[in-house]
Amino acid sequence: MASKGSPVGKEVEMEEIRVLxxxxxxxxxxxxxxxxxxxxxxxxxxxxxxxxxxxxxxxxIGQNNVSGFGGFFSFGSMQPxxxxxxxxxxxxxxxxxxxxxxxxxxxxxxxDQLADMLVSVCSHFxxxxxxxxxxxxxxxxxxxxAIAHHEKVEALVLINGVAKPxxxxxxxxxxxxxxxxxxxxxxxxxxxxxxxxxxxxETLERNHDLVTVFHNSLIxxxxxxxxxxxxxxxxxxxLGVWRQTDPEKKKTAKQLKCxxxxxxxxSSPHVDDTVDMNSRLDPANAxxxxxxDCGGLVLDEQPGKVCEALVLFLQGMGFAASMSNxxxxxxxxxxxxxDSFLARRESLTYPPTYSDRRLSASGSPPLxxxxxxxxxxxxxxxxxxxxLLDK
Numbered sequence: 603m604a605s606k607g608s609p610v611g612k613e614v615e616m617e618e619i620r621v622l623x624x625x626x627x628x629x630x631x632x633x634x635x636x637x638x639x640x641x642x643x644x645x646x647x648x649x650x651x652x653x654x655x656x657x658x659x660x661x662x663i664g665q666n667n668v669s670g671f672g673g674f675f676s677f678g679s680m681q682p683x684x685x686x687x688x689x690x691x692x693x694x695x696x697x698x699x700x701x702x703x704x705x706x707x708x709x710x711x712x713x714d715q716l717a718d719m720l721v722s723v724c725s726h727f728x729x730x731x732x733x734x735x736x737x738x739x740x741x742x743x744x745x746x747x748a749i750a751h752h753e754k755v756e757a758l759v760l761i762n763g764v765a766k767p768x769x770x771x772x773x774x775x776x777x778x779x780x781x782x783x784x785x786x787x788x789x790x791x792x793x794x795x796x797x798x799x800x801x802x803x804e805t806l807e808r809n810h811d812l813v814t815v816f817h818n819s820l821i822x823x824x825x826x827x828x829x830x831x832x833x834x835x836x837x838x839x840x841l842g843v844w845r846q847t848d849p850e851k852k853k854t855a856k857q858l859k860c861x862x863x864x865x866x867x868x869s870s871p872h873v874d875d876t877v878d879m880n881s882r883l884d885p886a887n888a889x890x891x892x893x894x895d896c897g898g899l900v901l902d903e904q905p906g907k908v909c910e911a912l913v914l915f916l917q918g919m920g921f922a923a924s925m926s927n928x929x930x931x932x933x934x935x936x937x938x939x940x941d942s943f944l945a946r947r948e949s950l951t952y953p954p955t956y957s958d959r960r961l962s963a964s965g966s967p968p969l970x971x972x973x974x975x976x977x978x979x980x981x982x983x984x985x986x987x988x989x990l991l992d993k
Contacts, residue, residue, distance in 0.1 A: 641695075772836065805869060809897075
């Protein structure tokens, strides 16, 4: 059995990392524009033909359109679906790669203002209705927009969606991380917290090639700008949506009125947040999907399973109806994309490549580093929800 420290183990590790990086670099956009809004400038990357139905993506903290969606939209199984949509990748102010640093006195938009900026984006590009696809903070922003402008949103796909304000533990860690980001740049503390935020403990311990790729993307972001975005995220207010059973109250209740697909990983640090959000949504419109043996970065950890769910969800709404035999096609493409690496992973043992570091006792964000492994994904759902897929 080849060890991680052996020449063969190192060669396979580097090849895996190169493929993950290559998938993100293949992510091509036809055009990029800066859109002026009432609350500042947003950078938008456009992918696809503009006459097609529109999908708007929004990334999480510590991400941008490349690191958040580049790998997923370059995945082989996604290509047939992309032919049916024009994708508008919206970057939060100052979060795109190599962005200029904001001045010290810059007032960053709140979460509600970030949602309001999408009105200007839609107006600028002539977008009447769209499918929203958000991760973490981006899912929260798109949800706020959908509540205020339900007539513009066809559907929402929310990865690790959160409806409630930040808790004290999250607030404390984010505050310390932001202090470092503003004063010292991307320090070990901030990096470890963001890695935990995106992956969770289990993925950090086992999937070190993916963590390495994400680490490389973090250093391309402006740390001061990132701290401002994180500040807005931890100051978020409650979405204020609640499930109503009374037919009369339901008509006027604050709610997401469009179909919603919520996705999370079984070991994601945000599972409880997605369950809380799911419990607030109208069960007639909402679907909740949990992928087993998967952390928080589901788009990169289980792209094939997410793609399958996304295709079936959109086909149920009448999009991409010409795509047939979805499960078979995705399974074949996923096998083609990954078989060469899976076979070699099975014969390798991966010890951590970073020194272990912890900020606190168990129960707080664990900041260990990773070991690689690959497992199949399955679906589970809360007891009061019907499954989206029968895997």
